[in-house]
Amino acid sequence: MTTAFQALRDAAGSPPTAQQRPLLRVDISTSSVAAGADAGLARLRDLVAARGIEIDILTVGSLGLSFAQPTLELQLPGKQPVVYGPVPPDEIEAFLDAVFADPVGQGDDSAWAIGVRGLNGAAGDAQDGVPPLSAHPFWGPQERRVMDQMGVIDPESLDAALAAGRYAALDQALDMEPMAICDLIEAAGVGGRGGGGFPAGRKWKFLLGAPGPTKYLVCNADEGDPGAFVNRILMESDPHLVLEGMIIAARATAASHGFIYIRDEYPLSVVRMRKAVAQAAAAGLLGGDILGTGMSFTLEVVRGAGSYVCGEETGLIASVEGLRGMPKLRPPFPAQRGVFDMPSNVNNTETYAHVPSALLHGSDWYREFGTESDAGTKMFSIGGALQRTGIVEVPFGSSMQALLSDIGGGVPANDKGAGKAKGIQPGGPLGGLLNADDLGLALERPPFTERGVLLGSGGLILFDERACAVDLSLYFSEFCEDESCGRCTTCHGGSQRLVEMLARITQGGGREADLDRLGVVDRALQNANCLHGQFTPYAIRSALRHFRDEVEEHVRDHRCAAKACRGLIRHRVSDPADPALAEAAALCPTDAFVGPDGERTIDDAACVQCGLCAELAPAAIVVEDRFPQAPVAASAAAAAGPSPAAAGA
Amino acid sequence: MTDHTNDALSQPGLLTPSQSQRLRDLLADLEPGKGSVLTALHRAQHELGWVPRGAISLIAGQLRLTDALIYGPATFYSEFRLTPPPATLVAWCSGPTCRVLGGERIKLILEKTLDCELGQNGPNDDYGLWLGQCNGTCEQAPQVWVNGRVVGKLSLAGSARLAQRIRDGEGAAKIAPPPPGAVEIQPALIRKESP
Structure with a gap:
């Protein structure tokens, strides 16, 4: 251990515990604030001051329990911490009444209690009638390696990070030769967590071998995939872990300067990462003489401005340079010519976060979890039609069924009764669609690739029978068209044609030839300059493969069984006497209801099929097919077989 | 509009x-x-x-x-605006979780009720409806941000009521007032004093 690091560690002290006073951890992160945590914290401080409660309040990041936001964690002296949630701002007072009832700890907190969190990585024990968190379905199956301190430490304190063990791996790396670090990370099998899975250690060797002295390291925190938010929670909850990974990477590649490129939609991540960089620089963990070893590395946070293609590494590099974020042809690869034409290395935020523990514990430890193709653990963000959304960390190779049905709780009941999963949307807008029959897939790249979809950066969205595969394909194609950088005609023109065809199909203009022509556009898009254009048709290609019948029904019969495509349905009043229609008529956005009370009908020309009336007056409104016809013979659909449009997969 | x-x-x-x-x-x-x-x-x-x-x-x-x-x-870059922001900005979340829970219909209801299409402002720039990018608070889906504060778990009727209130002159300060010490989780474009 370097003396400089020893001094830092000693000054940081030990992690906070509730020895004399109760310790209350308040989750302040994007998802808790969305549920009102900042209002709750203000209320909490007022109440604590007014009542003179002797308590320490610590703001922390997120445990990942998004479904239970806002969460709090209370540790009473001599006890284990208990996680509570949701505790909305208007329940703070009742919550305090319960947990600080006389005698303290004996009040009824069961309305909010989730579980007892164990200390120092151990599983908790049941305490005062509250079960351990490890018995909770959301928590139990997880292997929290990079998430171990999330929601536990104050993300805005370097001392808290040091006390939790951050930068110990860096201290060790400073004693190692750069090539030895690359070798260790490659042997551990730390792969790119952005979806590529390329071994980070091997990528680093390209940069190490590139001529210096000016070499750049880039952290890709432009987590553009809607529905994926693992990088956000990392940066908000444990920013120093990401920094430590980057500084180790700088040591391994002899990089001189780094950029952390964060998407503009994550303002809290920008604030916390900037603060962490400033703290690290002030403590000598960044700068011209890192921990007294003479190593030099500086870092800056670059704020993006809302562009999906900037998640592609060459687009990101252009954006760091202050240009439009247009991807470039590779080669030259960034290790040859990257930021400002200097050798550069781009890794995902989560990739950097896995580096310190891999270095500290070695490759055997790292490979305890995971599979041959994907070693270690992976963070996933799960959402959609799901009981429990949130962020989890599980080993690569775990079953998707376990993740979505056990951890996530599966599809919740809805207005149509018990929910039933219809499919999964993995890997963001370019990831494609999977049928619920494939729920049992192992969470590693190969089985997903075999089915023509991408595992991607960790976003998994479950959808139920109210969603339509064609509608979702249109949605993702529109997204890709909108986010196409416009440099190559293949991509922007191709995605426009795709959107036009899908829009026409969802409006009842489907033609038999479309089934082949979608494949033609797909093949043309494979000539796009970058992955954005090449992956744009994944949604419709996978829909044709995994939801073939549904696509054919749209094209041939102009019918949407899910009643999701507005162009293929019609709302009709079946019971004009239903009193609920009055409110529906008052709220109807296009005033499509005509006729007096008790005789209301819907003017089809004005109706936009938004479904508001069916939600308010389900007994009085029927949703029917706009183009009714005799059902297609079941044999015709069965004879269609596998998709010819899946060529090029 | x-x-x-x-x-x-x-x-x-x-x-x-x-x-x-x-x-x-x-x-x-x-x-x-x-x-x-x-x-x-x-x-x-x-x-x-x-x-x-x-x-x-x-x-x-x-x-x-x-x-x-x-x-x-x-x-x-879509976050830079070459037009003045409205006094009350409704940013509609375009993310896939919102989508599978009815987000597209909510957009339609907001557009029709506010009589402005996505990206436009209403009369006198009093309010506007813009596209917002998913920031992963999907447990609140389907949602919008009113001057950067989440209004979530919207039903179709709830979004129509919200739009009617905004159309009829209720501003963001009434609909989604920021608490003391509010934490910014969406890049909220708040109109500054005019020169």
Whole structure:
């Protein structure tokens, strides 16, 4: 251990515990604030001051329990911490009444209690009638390696990070030769967590071998995939872990300067990462003489401005340079010519976060979890039609069924009764669609690739029978068209044609030839300059493969069984006497209801099929097919077989 | 509705002397050739609420670039606005979780009730409906942000009621008031005082 690091560690002290006073951890992160945590914290401080409660309040990041936001964690002296949630701002007072009832700890907190969190990585024990968190379905199956301190430490304190063990791996790396670090990370099998899975250690060797002295390291925190938010929670909850990974990477590649490129939609991540960089620089963990070893590395946070293609590494590099974020042809690869034409290395935020523990514990430890193709653990963000959304960390190779049905709780009941999963949307807008029959897939790249979809950066969205595969394909194609950088005609023109065809199909203009022509556009898009254009048709290609019948029904019969495509349905009043229609008529956005009370009908020309009336007056409104016809013979659909449009997969 | 599509071309978008001076001070530390265009645009937008034509020229002068090299990124990146933000901004989440839970229909209801399409402002810039990018607070889906504060778990009827309140003059301060010490989780474009 370097003396400089020893001094830092000693000054940081030990992690906070509730020895004399109760310790209350308040989750302040994007998802808790969305549920009102900042209002709750203000209320909490007022109440604590007014009542003179002797308590320490610590703001922390997120445990990942998004479904239970806002969460709090209370540790009473001599006890284990208990996680509570949701505790909305208007329940703070009742919550305090319960947990600080006389005698303290004996009040009824069961309305909010989730579980007892164990200390120092151990599983908790049941305490005062509250079960351990490890018995909770959301928590139990997880292997929290990079998430171990999330929601536990104050993300805005370097001392808290040091006390939790951050930068110990860096201290060790400073004693190692750069090539030895690359070798260790490659042997551990730390792969790119952005979806590529390329071994980070091997990528680093390209940069190490590139001529210096000016070499750049880039952290890709432009987590553009809607529905994926693992990088956000990392940066908000444990920013120093990401920094430590980057500084180790700088040591391994002899990089001189780094950029952390964060998407503009994550303002809290920008604030916390900037603060962490400033703290690290002030403590000598960044700068011209890192921990007294003479190593030099500086870092800056670059704020993006809302562009999906900037998640592609060459687009990101252009954006760091202050240009439009247009991807470039590779080669030259960034290790040859990257930021400002200097050798550069781009890794995902989560990739950097896995580096310190891999270095500290070695490759055997790292490979305890995971599979041959994907070693270690992976963070996933799960959402959609799901009981429990949130962020989890599980080993690569775990079953998707376990993740979505056990951890996530599966599809919740809805207005149509018990929910039933219809499919999964993995890997963001370019990831494609999977049928619920494939729920049992192992969470590693190969089985997903075999089915023509991408595992991607960790976003998994479950959808139920109210969603339509064609509608979702249109949605993702529109997204890709909108986010196409416009440099190559293949991509922007191709995605426009795709959107036009899908829009026409969802409006009842489907033609038999479309089934082949979608494949033609797909093949043309494979000539796009970058992955954005090449992956744009994944949604419709996978829909044709995994939801073939549904696509054919749209094209041939102009019918949407899910009643999701507005162009293929019609709302009709079946019971004009239903009193609920009055409110529906008052709220109807296009005033499509005509006729007096008790005789209301819907003017089809004005109706936009938004479904508001069916939600308010389900007994009085029927949703029917706009183009009714005799059902297609079941044999015709069965004879269609596998998709010819899946060529090029 | 108020259509600002051609504002950048038809209006000079000149800065007042005091705005120019403030912006000049804010940009003083940015050097040419260091990739500071996005930083400069962010600072300008934070100060003024949007990026007027005059700010583009001023940034170009500071960074020794042509106006076109600033105008390019200013239009390429969706978070930069070349039109003034409305007093009450409804940002509709375009993410897939919201989508599978009815987000597209909510957009339609908001558009029809507010009588403005996505990206437009209502009369006098009192309110506007813009696209918001998913930031992963999907447990609140389907949702919108009103001046950066979440209004979530919307039903179709709930979104119609919300839109009617906004259309009828209730501002963001009433619909989603920020608490003391509010934490910013969406890049909220709040209209600053006019010059």
